[in-house]
Amino acid sequence: MANNKGTTCSKVQSHEMLPVQILEKGVFRFDCSVHDRNNASPSISFKNSKHRDTPITNCHVNPTYTPTFECDMGEQRVNIKLPSGTSFYGTGEVSGQLERTGKRIFTWNTDAFNYDVETTSLYQSHPWILAVLPDGKAFGVLADTTRRCEIDLTKESNIKIIAPSSYPLITFGPFSSPADVLMSFSRAVGNYGSLHLSFPVDLNIFYVST
Template sequence: MAEYEGMTVTSDVKSGNMVFEPILEEGVFRFDCSADDRNAAFPSLSFVNPKDRETPIMTTDKAPSFTPTFECVLGQQIVNLQLPAGTSFYGTGEVSGQLERTGKRVFTWNTDSWGYGPGTTSLYQSHPWVLAVLPNGETLGVLADTTKRCEIDLRQESTVKLVAPSSYPVVIFGPFPSATDVLISLSHAVGTVYMPPKWSLGYHQCRWSYDSDARVREIARTFREKGIPCDVLWMDIDYMNGFRCFTFDQACSPQ
């Protein structure tokens, strides 16, 4: 018998330490609930080369520094990774609030959050990823390799808790000496972004929205008059005809 989110469960419950195998490169481990779960897992949409997640490397005999535990209840896979006291957490994707996520609970279930505030935990992108900084300065990354709704619960002291429909692999990067090392290793798995054009790195002015092209030109002229650098002016949806994409309202169209 187990209890989860206030519900008492009398059906069979699987639990225990997750099984692991080294993948990708030194210090990176894939964890699954069992060998059967590993074989039944969906292909990775996180790895730029999905085969990297499926192929163990044979050049290391090292064991992981930390091994998560799991519990499967009502079709949910609950993963807990206990880390040393004093660990701080970052990451969790596009979420409002402070950079540090210690003590937070985030859901990778996104909405059009036009009126979001400091407590909004679902914005426009899902990244089931946690960056953990240990008390000794070493850092590790935790990736729940699932596209389904995932709860990332960092409210318990120095514990990463992941809840998503079973089954899914968890990939741990490190611990490595620094956060930079972890992110470099992560980039070997998920790839890197293209070098952006220089203009895209400047100041972008955006609001919802401008009533006319004349108002946009006025904003641009005011930036120049005040000597404020501005590379891009963004318009939201008011320029559209009936808010329909790829259309222009007559009052807003350039003359």
């Protein structure tokens, strides 16, 4: 793994992100550098912000997929390459089909009166992707930021997230099914219907597991 301890996302970089396991087995937080990890803003996505910032030490596994990043002009650009044939869901309130594969979505709330199938920003913004792998397993990705994000799913089996730097990336799994990913995700951010205002999940992804 590249040594990113001095990386501050102030100039173009190309490295693997640094993982630390949090919350429970299979859940990882990734940052561009130790500096970025130590100076990240508190999470408003997690039900308990401390859970995102506290490594767990009783489980020693390595992440299956490690994101890479580049930083340029104040933007953090993250890429995660997944197996060929992966399909994508989630991404918040977006018009059109439930499956988001091939789409580019912007998490930027708008009063989208009279929207159509081409509208990619509606009333809620959730930088969350549920990836269903070709073997039936599933993988979740959360960009833990309140800033405007571009979620680019146009490249086959690849997730690209662009937002003002820097922000932690949280991954869930891969687990055996979409339902297992969503259960792990809900333990992080809270259950649907709670009063946790920053709950970063859209109802659409729950249809995947029904």
